[in-house]
Amino acid sequence: MSRRGENIYKRKDGRWEGRYIKGRKLNGSIHYGYVYGKRYYDVKQKLTLIKSQLPYYQEQTIYSYSGTVQEWVVYWLENFVLPTVKLSTYVSYKSKLSVHVLPILGEIKLTELKKEEVQSLCDQLEEKLSDSSVHAVFRVFHTCLCVAQEKELIAKNPADTLRLPKMGKRSSKALSTGEQKRLKQVANGTANGLAVLIALETGMRIGEISGLKWSDIDWERREVHVQRTLQRLTDNNGKSQIVEGLPKTVSSTRVIPLSKRLYHLLWQQKNASEDAYILSNTEKSVEPRVVRYQFKQMSKAAGLSDVTFHTLRHTFATRCLEAGVNIATISALLGHRSIKMTLDVYTHSLLSQEREAIDQVSAF
Template sequence: MAKRGENIYKRKDGRWEGRYIKERKVDGKIRYGYIYSRKYVDVKKKLMLVKAQTLKSDDLQIAYDGTLGDWLKLWLETIVKPRVKLSTYNGYKSKVQLHILPHIGTILLKELLPTDIDQWLLQLNKQLSSSSVHAVHRVLKNALSQALKQELISKNPTLMIELPKLEKQRVKAFSKQQQKMIKAATIKEEKYLPILIALETGMRIGEISALRWTDIDFSEKTIHIQRTLQRLQVGLGKTALIEGTPKTFQSERVLPLSNQLKEYLTEVKKTSHSPYVVGIKDSCTEPRTITYRFKKLQEELKITPLPFHSLRHTFATRCLELGVNIATISSILGHTSTKMTLDVYTSSFMQDERKAMEKIAAI
């Protein structure tokens, strides 16, 4: 049996038939196009792609009678996927499948109301943090903004919706004593090199995994960050290591190399047989292996475990404590703006703020 708005039917010969409006003539007559396959999913996918190309014509806007779920799938495959990185697409798809489709995916797109969004958000608030709720809402808002542009809906019901107040999360960094313990351990074993690089440069784990020896200029003492490595979903139940460009335009940057790190890397390079700084033979060491080794190291040192990203926060925190200006820190970290750096590390300024207050009081 066909689902409402799909126009997909099973024929007597066992094949599935998908029908779409191919042309609407001036006299009002409609000419249909047809898609056939032995598999229902194949017809549905092809039909979605064809509908995306024929949603609008010069003479007439074709009405869209699909559900919100139908539109979201269409939006992901035909608009999002061709324009963004695979990691971004996977993130959008995950949010749609986990948090949108199960709750409001069956509502007809043209009948979706702000009250539906409100009720959905109330449910999300019970399951997710405020920042995650904002992120999921943003995906739905973007999808419906595109539907509005294509005149499939008259207004975007996600607008003017009251979202939960964002709570600033305190950055977790290692103490100076813990940092010394970690650094001492990393120097002893080469397999901990990624940890040392993160502590000394503030680089992201994907940037460290993708770092090649050709990215390091030992004479100029610089590191050129121009790629990142991630394990991403590439199919149903399948993942692959994907090497791509850094997170943002600002993330592609050149970092100064300290004398101490330069000397250590020079020694490592002498025995390296890989094009990657952190690698074995012709291959790199992927992020999940680095994460596992870092977890084991913390257990051995009996340090309260923190994620690998906390090494980046530790680097930034030490910079702040040493009085490095915010613009320099922002540039080193590859943030899109100094505002982002300030927002992330607000709590780290408390010591400086306290000193300022004492100075004012002493006048």
């Protein structure tokens, strides 16, 4: 189904479908109701009328709201998150809360949720998740509860001032020059190696590479325009599908110069159809999980271990640093939101360069 916000979808039969929360079933799960219409605006009007008559959607305060944490999370996701963010972001938020928060806190009444209970969940997650994952889960949950506080459903946010695990500096694994040469030799010798070669020479993300079309190449200026990404996402019915969307952030929509080597490699494989995807040379894409599988086979053949496709992005950035490219340029090439983000990730590489510079100076 195609989405148009406010829990309204266009069905395969051409009709529009609207979903709303009727209440809870005996087993505690959310009970949804549905309305249908030939036009989007007809369904929107029906939903507005129904919601105005249901207690769940009427203006409530801390004194009258009786819903559970699960009911509020579902309502927040469907009505505040889904209409305003990329589908991939919505799926990510939903997954974090459904997997890590709701099984423990979901049945508690929202107005009775205590800070001690939220802190206890945090402590439990710290034992089985990485520090960054714990922070990611509670960023989403805190935002969810902030909206509940703004709507005066709770007096205070019980996720405020939690004792979260300390975050260390993000480390980035990169291939050595020797490892990179071995991998490139393998990639050059296989029909599926193009994605690896593009990643090593541009630093593009796997979804961005999967989404590349021949129309994205400016042959005269010798550059590639990054303007879409492919992801496999799970819909509300539990079915996964490939979704084409915009890159990760606004700064991720960018232009990257092509090296002469990569330019000629692409030119040799160019398809006459501008709408064809570069990796498949057809109008059917090669999805990221297939690219990951192919990379796994190539990295194994190259004798590499403990590497992911994202390692190639770090390798590109590291080679840029070693070549003396300034950090602002590297940040722009990677599509980072800020130079600070790039510095946080590649501080270790920069320190290594500084040590080498000091050694060179001391030689005089």
